[in-house]
Amino acid sequence: MKRFKLLGMVIATVALIAIGLTAWATPTASANGGPHGNFTLTTSGCGGCHRAHTAVSPYLIKAENEYELCTSCHGGVVSTDVVHGQYLSTGAPLNGGGFEMAVRMSDFIAGTPVAGAVGPVTSSHTVADLPVGGVPASGSGSPWGSTTSGVATGPGTLECTSCHNPHGSTNYRILRDASTTAKWIPENADLLNWVSYQVLATTDDNPPVYGFNLDTSNCPAYAPAVIGGTAVAVNTAVSSYGGGTPGVADVNTPIPAIGAGTPTVRAGAYIRCKARYTSGVFAYAATTPAARGATAVPNVLKGMNAFCATCHKSYLTITNSAQYFNSQNTPTAEFLALPTRVPGTFTVPQLTAVAQGTFVPTLTPAPSSLQAYQTAIAQWPTAGPGTPQPYPYIYPGTQQLDASKSLDNIARYRHAVDRTHTGGKQPLRFAALGNDPNGGGQPLAYAAFGCLSCHFAHGSAAAATPAALTGGFAVATPTPGGTPFAADGPAGDSSLLFYSNRGVCITCHQTLGAPKTVTPTAY
């Protein structure tokens, strides 16, 4: 009898468990699969990264950090390998370099890629959880040139999505559109406005236009914009600022004045629209071919320097700016008397065949451009028309006339950017590779000089002896498994530079007489 009772109880228990399991095992719906962008209403592309109900991190990500999540594909599975700094299909160096390894670019000076020329990175943008000497980096810090004055762009945590938008963007390598560039400093409208103005300031009367392209066709996706806490609408009647296509009549349309009515256009609203960036390599003529399955777009010109300056804001100030601006950052008579921001044309002394050519300042005399900019700054930031504002060409407080001995003077003089290169091949990075590895299928048309002419975005394998200063996120990364360097001033920090030591300087500025060949640094 007891056996029967026991049997009944066991079976009943099993039954209840089975029923319970049935209910427990009921699946919940979620999306799955798929990479970046081009989502449809029936996409299954969300579940690869997100979970609606079981996420463990912000943005509903089922991952503890972005680096590990992103490198699940971009660490060897797909062609773009940011861990090892190569396009794995072709072996070509990744434009951004690599976070743990990178192609030694010295090997490309002669114009011929060397297979397997890869080394450990000696500096990198240390995104969160990047292994540095075997220890996951925190990703926390402040970028150089961000905190000495004005609105700081840090400290914060650097992640892959600080620069890239995994859901797609209008930019090369899904770099964030301007409106979302500052995940780093979310909703800092003032700073974004400032960056936007800097980009505008690089526009030119004469095509090609550098630094800025705004395609209003994308504006509705962002309007109404919220600037300074106030919702504003984009004036769709204003079609193009900075020029969507070089040579079009409205390339340098002045920024519209603030209208009397509401809604109206505020300049800051433009940053909610599509400002296309690309790497310095493709700052010019990066046509997307239909062969890639995408809609062909006209030449779009980018503001990569401004992109970098979103965080490294001090570096977008005009050289000699301490002379041209008073302590309130308003322009001096000397500045206003300048025919252009950076006058003249200079020729880089010839070094090797790949270094031949002439660099012409992008801003060849363009007084109207300057005037347009000066008109614009009267509206900055949001004080309303007619209210004089600090000159925004330099970020407020960045440059102080009498601050030559302070950190505020960090970018009192700086190397010019936004220069056009004509003639032979440009000597710096990738110039010798021939074709646009972005898939443009165009001959390399790199003509603009900017941040990425000398620096990698991810990491560099260049040598650095003696030690360069380090700080911020460019923390030296030793050989994997090696002893971590100190956070400040280690030998071997290459500061994300393209060539070893200061090869980026000598590549162009060979001043030692007759042309001669640069000998790549041995590793």
Place this chain on the structure above:
Amino acid sequence: MTYIEQQPPYPDRDRRRRLALLGALFALFLAALGVFMLMIRQGAPRVGLPDVLGASSKVKPTFERTLAAAGRPWGVAVSPDGKRLYVSEGAGAYAVKVFDRDGSSIADATPPNTNEYGRLPMGLAVAPSGLVYVADRKLRQVDIYDADGAFKDVLRHAGVDDWAPIGVAVDSSGLIYVSEAYELPAAQDKPGVERHRIYEMQPDGSIVRTFGEKGGTENTLMYPNQLAVDGQSRVWVADTTGVKVFQQDGTYLFRLRGEGDDGVTLPGGVAYGDGKIFVSDVTNHRVLVFDAGADAPKLVTQFGDLGFGKGQFRYPAGIAVSGSRIYIANRENGRIDTWTH
């Protein structure tokens, strides 16, 4: 004669016995109902489908132990006799680590005249002969080692200099399957090249068959990576959109795709064993188990979740199965875990 009607010594016994029997039958009915519902939910084979799951199929695999440490392991394979385990590293020395069944290190196998910056071993498989085949994406070749990790030879694509192998499998006949994911952007004077395909190769390197092309549809491939071949010579290909299944002649059959929590989102490893297909679901930090016998495989079970602890994964990648033991490359936890099923 007088009959004395005797009272049963235990008047309630029969009634209790009957009640107990009824209760048992009712409980049995509930159990059957529950199991039936569970089978429907979990997609276990229904009546009429071949029973390929075995008696243990209803049991969720259990964590056994962490067998060995490895630098960001990506691929894992086990020898036919189960005595050797091979792991491709995605960090550190970028070697193929050879372990014995207990996790003791036997060797770090690397191709000669290479260093950690010039090689990138990824998928690997063991042939019935015991030879170990390793797809090296940077070296553009399949390295061949003996059972103890001694370098033997390489396989290269005779007609493609920039071959980019990533995954490899070997079937019971010794036929080698290699996946490739290659992209060359179009140049002004020549079109782009996209090779997202599977090669079937003889041990001498001769190519028997090539199939697959890049695409976003069910029957095409998008960055194929790890491979497995089942008992029916069907080729299971993990790519970035799911697991695609082909006949040996390259005919597309079906795919395991994303369908909510039961679906494959980003497969990073696939293995066949004991009538089942095991798929590591990288970004969901779990392993899914499907029956491999049906034409439309159903999820049998899944195991693992996100974490550092025992039985937890952080981006599981390669999988290998030997008997009742499952080997899993626990990528970001830097270890090889074993489970039993």
